[in-house]
Amino acid sequence: MAYIDRDGVRLYYEVHGTGAALLLTHGYSSSTRMWTAQIDMLAKDFQLILWDMRGHGRSDYPAAPQAYSEEATVADMAALLDVVGAPSAVIGGLSLGGYMSLAFHRVHPNRTRALLIIDTGPGYRSADARAAWNQSAIKTAERFETEGLKALTRGGEARSGKARGGETRAGAARAAEPPRAEHRDAYGLALAARGLLRQRDAKVIDSLPSIAVPALIVVGADDQPFLAPANYMAAKIPGAKLATIPNAGHVANRDNPAAFNAALSSFLREAGFAK
Numbered sequence: 380m381a382y383i384d385r386d387g388v389r390l391y392y393e394v395h396g397t398g399a400a401l402l403l404t405h406g407y408s409s410s411t412r413m414w415t416a417q418i419d420m421l422a423k424d425f426q427l428i429l430w431d432m433r434g435h436g437r438s439d440y441p442a443a444p445q446a447y448s449e450e451a452t453v454a455d456m457a458a459l460l461d462v463v464g465a466p467s468a469v470i471g472g473l474s475l476g477g478y479m480s481l482a483f484h485r486v487h488p489n490r491t492r493a494l495l496i497i498d499t500g501p502g503y504r505s506a507d508a509r510a511a512w513n514q515s516a517i518k519t520a521e522r523f524e525t526e527g528l529k530a531l532t533r534g535g536e537a538r539s540g541k542a543r544g545g546e547t548r549a550g551a552a553r554a555a556e557p558p559r560a561e562h563r564d565a566y567g568l569a570l571a572a573r574g575l576l577r578q579r580d581a582k583v584i585d586s587l588p589s590i591a592v593p594a595l596i597v598v599g600a601d602d603q604p605f606l607a608p609a610n611y612m613a614a615k616i617p618g619a620k621l622a623t624i625p626n627a628g629h630v631a632n633r634d635n636p637a638a639f640n641a642a643l644s645s646f647l648r649e650a651g652f653a654k
Contacts, residue, residue, distance in 0.1 A: 380437070383462050385455055388446060391437035392430035392459055396422030399492070399652060400465035402456060403429055404476030406498075406630070407576060408531060408568055410436030410561055413473070416636035420644065424653040425469070430459055432476075432575070434567030442566075447574025453483050460490060469652060471495025473632065475575060478502065478583065485586040493650055494594040494616075495643065498629050500608040501584040513577045520572035523565040530565065587615035593650040594619040597642060599627030599634060620646055 382389045393411055395418050405413050411429040421427045431438040433447055433455070441447075456479070460468055467490045472480045477499025484491040503509040522530045562568060594616045598609035600623050613621040622642035627634035647653040 383458060385451075385458055388433060388441050389439045390430060390433070390455055390459070392428060392462075394463055395427040395429070396425055398425045400460060400463060400468035401425040401427050401652075402459060402465075402468045402470050403427070403495070404432065404456065404472030404479050405429075405435070406472070406474035406476055407571065408435070408562075409473075409630075412436070412561065413630065413633060417632060417640060417643070420640050424647070426463060426465065428459055428463060428465075428468070430455075432479075432571065434571035434575075436561045440563070440567030440570070442570075444570055444574060447570050449479065449482050449575065449579075452479050452575060453486050456483050457487060457490065466490065467492050469493045469495065469647070471497065472499070473497040473630065474499055479575075481583050481586065484590060484592070485583060488589075488591070491592055493592050493647075493652065494590065495597070495646075496594065496612060497597040498599060498602050498605050498609075498631055499596075499612075500605060501587060501612055502578050502581065504581040504584050509578050509581075516572050516576035519576065520569040523569040523572065527565045528562060528568075531562075587612060588617065590616045590619075593646070595622060595643070595646040596620065597622045597624060597631055597639065599623075599629060599631035600625050601628045601634075602631065605629065622646070 381392050383392060401421060403414055405411060410431050414429055418427065432452060434440050470480045470483055470491050471494060477496040478501065480494060480496060481501055484494060503512060596609050596613045596619055598605050609621060613619045624631040624635050624638050624642065632639045644653065
């Protein structure tokens with residue numbers, strides 16, 4: 380086990396393999412465990428960095444609501460690269476982790492060598508759509524506050540609707556993974572819903588056309604709410620590749636690991652990052 384201290388907040392992380400750095404961020408209410416089926420493949424060519432976000436898994440669950448934010452998460456990701464000695468990395472994640480990867484690129488484009496955006500939406504340009512999503516995030520927080528970790532057993536993901544008028548309606552969604560997550564209690568997840576799931580502006584979605592690194596957009600074929608957002612991002616990010624994983628839902632890397640791993644391997648080889 381390894382931890383990094385971020386102003387009194389300890390964050391759990393793992394490093395597998397050697398080579399160019401590749402940082403993967405899990406979905407909301409999940410943990411590093413969600414990447415189990417990708418570790419052996421990626422560690423052959425990369426220094427693979429996995430971590431638990433604030434309020435999740437084996438990281439700390441700070442009590443202060445202000446400790447949970449997009450800005451803090453992006454800063455945590457940069458600090459993880461610093462601690463492993465990586466000036467830059469391939470940056471990727473699923474759902475909320477994918478959204479945070481886009482947010483990281485917006486702030487640190489020079490530290491981003493490529494993007495892996497999996498079952499993710501890039502946020503909202505419409506204030507009304509953002510308000511609706513944020514209300515859903517608050518309800519998710521209230522469910523964890525009321526039911527504790529039992530709320531995870533409901534399954535499913537917190538999602539909004541499909542694309543409308545060219546703008547994605549699916550933001551950073553919840554990838555619930557009760558069998559593999561290691562949460563000690565639910566208050567961290569509740570605070571993370573209020574601080575990490577909630578969105579405040581359109582900076583991330585507006586940044587898509589400025590992305591100038593290789594990007595792979597991955598979506599499960601059965602992940603209906605995220606098919607339109609995936610196509611939207613593939614169209615908006617210059618040169619982006621789109622991979623649709625058959626027989627897979629919102630957690631495509633777990634639902635069909637063979638097809639998912641093949642899609643990642645192909646992209647990383649074509650982009651010159653893997654053999």
